[in-house]
Amino acid sequence: MDLEATQPAVADIPKKGSWLRQANLMTTLLWMCLFVLSSFGVYRLRYDLRSYSLLTHFVDPRASGPLLRWETYPVTTQEVTLPATSGPIRARLYLPSGLAHPPGMVVLHGIHHLGIDEPRLMSFSRAAAGGGFAVLTPEIDALADYRVDAASIATIGESPGWLQQRLGTGPVTAVAVSFAGGLALLAACDPRYAPHIRSLVLMGAYDDLGRVTRFLATSQAELPDGREVPYVAHDYGAAVFVYSNLEKFFPASDLSAAHEALRDWLWEQPEDARKLLSQMSPASGATMEMLFARQIDRLRPQLLDVIRVVEPQLAALSPQGKLGNLQVPVFILHGSTDDIIPSTESIWLQREVPPKYLREVLITPAFSHVDPDKSATWGDQLRLVGFLADVLRASD
Numbered sequence: 001m002d003l004e005a006t007q008p009a010v011a012d013i014p015k016k017g018s019w020l021r022q023a024n025l026m027t028t029l030l031w032m033c034l035f036v037l038s039s040f041g042v043y044r045l046r047y048d049l050r051s052y053s054l055l056t057h058f059v060d061p062r063a064s065g066p067l068l069r070w071e072t073y074p075v076t077t078q079e080v081t082l083p084a085t086s087g088p089i090r091a092r093l094y095l096p097s098g099l100a101h102p103p104g105m106v107v108l109h110g111i112h113h114l115g116i117d118e119p120r121l122m123s124f125s126r127a128a129a130g131g132g133f134a135v136l137t138p139e140i141d142a143l144a145d146y147r148v149d150a151a152s153i154a155t156i157g158e159s160p161g162w163l164q165q166r167l168g169t170g171p172v173t174a175v176a177v178s179f180a181g182g183l184a185l186l187a188a189c190d191p192r193y194a195p196h197i198r199s200l201v202l203m204g205a206y207d208d209l210g211r212v213t214r215f216l217a218t219s220q221a222e223l224p225d226g227r228e229v230p231y232v233a234h235d236y237g238a239a240v241f242v243y244s245n246l247e248k249f250f251p252a253s254d255l256s257a258a259h260e261a262l263r264d265w266l267w268e269q270p271e272d273a274r275k276l277l278s279q280m281s282p283a284s285g286a287t288m289e290m291l292f293a294r295q296i297d298r299l300r301p302q303l304l305d306v307i308r309v310v311e312p313q314l315a316a317l318s319p320q321g322k323l324g325n326l327q328v329p330v331f332i333l334h335g336s337t338d339d340i341i342p343s344t345e346s347i348w349l350q351r352e353v354p355p356k357y358l359r360e361v362l363i364t365p366a367f368s369h370v371d372p373d374k375s376a377t378w379g380d381q382l383r384l385v386g387f388l389a390d391v392l393r394a395s396d
Helices: 016-059 119-130 151-167 180-188 209-218 235-244 252-266 270-279 282-292 296-316 344-352 378-395
Strands: 075-082 089-096 104-108 134-138 172-177 197-203 220-222 228-230 330-335 358-364
Touching: 016 119, 016 378, 075 119, 075 151, 089 119, 089 151, 104 119, 104 151, 119 134, 119 172, 134 151, 151 172, 151 180, 172 180, 172 378, 180 197, 197 378, 209 220, 209 235, 209 296, 209 344, 235 252, 235 282, 235 296, 252 270, 252 282, 270 282, 282 296, 330 344, 330 378, 344 358, 358 378
Parallel strands: 104 134, 104 172, 172 197, 197 330, 330 358
Antiparallel strands: 075 089, 089 134, 220 228
16 A cells, blocks of 8 residues: 555645634634624614604603613704795704704795794704704795795795705705695706705605695595595695685685684684684685584585686696606605595605605605604504614715
């Protein structure tokens, strides 16, 4: 037997130093991978905690606890006036104290007579500022008077540019609530305004204003596949539509009293509203009584007739068919039980927004029309936290 033939060649035996170097290299690579993965986990966790804190302070501004102090700052406010093409705009600025260069956020209110003083809007804005944003809330006069009009598009569009110039930190995030959402989409398509918007977050927005008003009259939500879904609409929406088209429902002689009465009703001053019924003709008084009694079904034929008449104006104020030039990232959030603007509108928007710029869509029971639903399941609440965390990441 040839013993030499059975011995391995010296070159085939790994040297001890070479083996150790390879082992050290593998260990280093392993630790690097673990570091990257842990850093990514910490990165994601940071935004999840910021999101949780923001949502919790939105629901309860007085909430406290160890997790709620994560990157949370004291907030100061300033009353400011924005110069605009349509005239000065009243606005409020919420600033995080102790943060040198905060990113900007514009929060756009929906239809409500309190405008930027509406408590839920103020609570969200303060929570966002506490989370590290410089938040601007501009007053949109038409929406504060229960009207959706084209002039509001300029107010919405010029506000991000003003805040960007004020902060000097680049384009800002725009958060549009309710009926401001459709108008904000139209503003984001305008090349004068789009460069100042980092991303657009829609909360309960509409795609087609005519389709929404038909829903408010019929309690039937229309889907893209042609189906209609029974979906009980809030009577508030129909009252807003009548208010913004008073001349179509009341004769000229009753317009003044009808305007004051329905305004008081929308402002939740029912006793003052009823006092004005005696100043109207019997027919106008009967129409107003149906609104006060929330009997929208009795007004349905007249509502549908007026909707058909004003359809062109409603279409002009709708994003539907007008988003081809959109170049702003869009996040869509909608409450699945929203009874003012049905969540089906966000299904339409999901089809309208160019896929390249559609970042995320969440239709959830954890959100109502404009605020979180505290009775939602943990799973739905976590998905809402994740959605907002993604918005925060895109805003930095």
